[in-house]
Amino acid sequence: MIELLDILRREIRLQGPITLARYMDLSLNHPHHGYYSKQDPLGRAGDFTTAPEISQMFGELIGLWACVVWQQIGQPNPINLVELGPGRGTLMADMLRAASIAPSFREAIAVHLVETSPALRAVQTEALASYKPRWHDNDTTLPAGPLIIVANEFFDALPIRQFERRASLWHERLVGLAEDSQLCFVLSPPQSANPMVPDSHKNAPEGTIVEICLAASNIVTRLANTIGRYGGGALIIDYGHDGGHAGVTFQGVKDHRGHPPLARPGDADLTAYVDFGALSIAANTVYTKTYGPMAQGVFLQKLGIRERAEILMKGADGSLRDEICSALARLTDAKEMGTLFKVMAIGESKMPPPPGFESV
Ligand SMILES: C[S@@+](CC[C@H](N)C(=O)[O-])C[C@H]1O[C@@H](n2cnc3c(N)ncnc32)[C@H](O)[C@@H]1O
Structure with missing residues (x-):
């Protein structure tokens, strides 16, 4: 039987790492396998x-x-x-x-x-x-x-997205695949500007992670x-x-x-x-x-x-x-x-x- 993990792996192999929001939405609400x-x-x-x-x-x-x-x-x-x-x-x-x-x-x-x-x-x-x-x-x-x-x-x-500050730039924390095909967190390339991160975090220290729930x-x-x-x-x-x-x-x-x-x-x-x-x-x-x-x-x-x-x-x-x-x-x-x-x-x-x- 195909499991949600297989569906996620296939999607990540085809498209690259997915947002945490996509991962949460499929994990909770997939019509057959969602929690x-x-x-x-x-x-x-x-x-x-x-x-x-x-x-x-x-x-x-x-x-x-x-x-x-x-x-x-x-x-x-x-x-x-x-x-x-x-x-x-x-x-x-x-x-x-x-x-x-x-x-x-x-x-x-x-x-x-x-x-x-x-x-x-x-x-x-x-x-x-x-x-x-x-x-x-x-x-x-x-x-x-x-x-x-x-x-x-x-x-x-409701599905959230996460952003992490590294070397004064924001990266999105995504869900990707490790070498052993297990799910793991990976970082997107740096984003020169990120309109989703509120101004109050604009000068956050190195390593800060911010969660945003647009939904x-x-x-x-x-x-x-x-x-x-x-x-x-x-x-x-x-x-x-x-x-x-x-x-x-x-x-x-x-x-x-x-x-x-x-x-x-x-x-x-x-x-x-x-x-x-x-x-x-x-x-x-x-x-x-x-x-x-x-x-x-x-x-x-x-x-x-x-x-x-x-x-x-x-x-x-x-x-x-x-x-x-x-x-x-x-x-x-x-x-x-x-x-x-x-x-x-x-x-x-x-x-x-x-x-x-x-x-x-
Ligand atoms: C943690 S339960 C809380 C249930 C209830 N309110 C209580 O206090 O016992 C979350 C509820 O939200 C529903 N739910 C989760 N995500 C949803 C979504 N995106 N749209 C509509 N309902 C959703 C779940 O199916 C469940 O009924």
């Missing part, structure tokens, strides 16, 4: 666990966040509720359950899911059947109209334009930094551990930290404002996660109480997901700050 195309990678039995899979509290609070944003933009009916990269559909299911405390909001919602993976679409179909979602291969086919968008651990899966910026600009035009808001949650960061964050993840990113393409998740600085720039259109990024722990506390945990604990027995306590700690503690994960919002410029960002 996300083949399987459901989430949960304890998979390779990683995301916030909505840790506790229902996460999705419930985001459902209430969406409800308040809907009220802030004048309660349009219909409102397109969009999730980018919905995984198992858990976040959307928890959001919609929480949204039912406001029946007029619940009734106005049309659910749209942007998902490339056939394996995960099948899981989402089961989880969300009663809400009749519509699927999209990408954000460009979302319908016109007011929308609220959520994306948890979506942007870190993320392009998606955010399109969504911000739609928000500016029709009204709405977006909430982006991911691990990342505020911008201006140099260094390699590109990594493989398998069995809940780091994995060499060029080993066994298609069998491990590939991710890179999200550059929230770049996303803020991409989202700042004439008709939109951005908020944050703010630490996930602080954001969830502002939305009332402690109070929600206390309510859930009231009716719980000993082991369930422990589970709720440990989920609360995992989602909010600085040593767990509380600080590394960040939250950024986009809103139309005339609306008040969305919940959680009032004093930012």
Whole structure:
């Protein structure tokens, strides 16, 4: 059977070294051999666990966040509720359950899911059947109209490119073949000017590596334009930094551990930290404002996660109480997901700050 590694080798032999973005895209999204195309990678039995899979509290609070944003933009009916990269559909299911405390909001919602993976679409179909979602291969086919968008651990899966500074010139880090035909990093010839590397890195020291995710910026600009035009808001949650960061964050993840990113393409998740600085720039259109990024722990506390945990604990027995306590700690503690994960919002410029960002 032809494997993804053979496909990559053939492409590199024919065309020369490929960009890291091409390598990531084929490894994650190749229609037959891509990591996300083949399987459901989430949960304890998979390779990683995301916030909505840790506790229902996460999705419930985001459902209430969406409800308040809907009220802030004048309660349009219909409102397109969009999730980018919905995984198992858990976040959307928890959001919609929480949204039912406001029946007029619940009734106005049309659910749209942007998902490339056939394996995960099948899981989402089961989880969300009663809400009749519509699927999209990408954000460009979302319908016109007011929308609220959520994306948890979506942007870190988008393909990045890397550039390395050597002798005062930038080279692109590409994926090529070593003498033994294994994949390896190689450098492109020097580029006299590189418009992709931000000005803040122009005089970076020898050996600096900068990561750029054009796909993320392009998606955010399109969504911000739609928000500016029709009204709405977006909430982006991911691990990342505020911008201006140099260094390699590109990594493989398998069995809940780091994995060499060029080993066994298609069998491990590939991710890179999200550059929230770049996303803020991409989202700042004439008709939109951005908020944050703010630490996930602080954001969830502002939305009332402690109070929600206390309510859930009231009716719980000993082991369930422990589970709720440990989920609360995992989602909010600085040593767990509380600080590394960040939250950024986009809103139309005339609306008040969305919940959680009032004093930012
Ligand atoms: C890390 S999972 C996060 C799942 C979910 N948001 C959660 O928090 O549990 C990434 C999700 O994004 C989807 N995905 C990855 N790349 C994508 C792309 N380019 N377009 C659409 N969906 C993508 C994956 O199939 C998966 O559903």
